[in-house]
Amino acid sequence: MAATDMNEILHAVRSVDFPAGKDDLVRAAKQAGASEPAVKALRGIPPESYANRTEVARSVRLPGDAGLGLSPAQRAEQARRGGRRGQAEQLRDVPKPPVEEELDREDRDRDR
Numbered sequence: 857m858a859a860t861d862m863n864e865i866l867h868a869v870r871s872v873d874f875p876a877g878k879d880d881l882v883r884a885a886k887q888a889g890a891s892e893p894a895v896k897a898l899r900g901i902p903p904e905s906y907a908n909r910t911e912v913a914r915s916v917r918l919p920g921d922a923g924l925g926l927s928p929a930q931r932a933e934q935a936r937r938g939g940r941r942g943q944a945e946q947l948r949d950v951p952k953p954p955v956e957e958e959l960d961r962e963d964r965d966r967d968r
Contacts, residue, residue, distance in 0.1 A: 860893035866909050878903045
């Protein structure tokens, strides 16, 4: 069975009127002729209402070896930011930017 990628999944649900539920997304993917792995990935998302394709992308889980359509430079940048290929952004352990660190420090100093 061939793997899928996020581009295929998002392309498969491009005609969906949002907000949409999981069943609507699976149905749209089937109607769009998406591959079985893409439909399977959509079946695996939580049964919630999704406001847009970005929310769908955050919920879909892909195998670690799935192609994400990123160039080698983009994958390198992603690795520098602390994530594994295919890992949702909110699951990454990414250090705070220096500006945010400085603001947190000022807040702590002010609270003393």
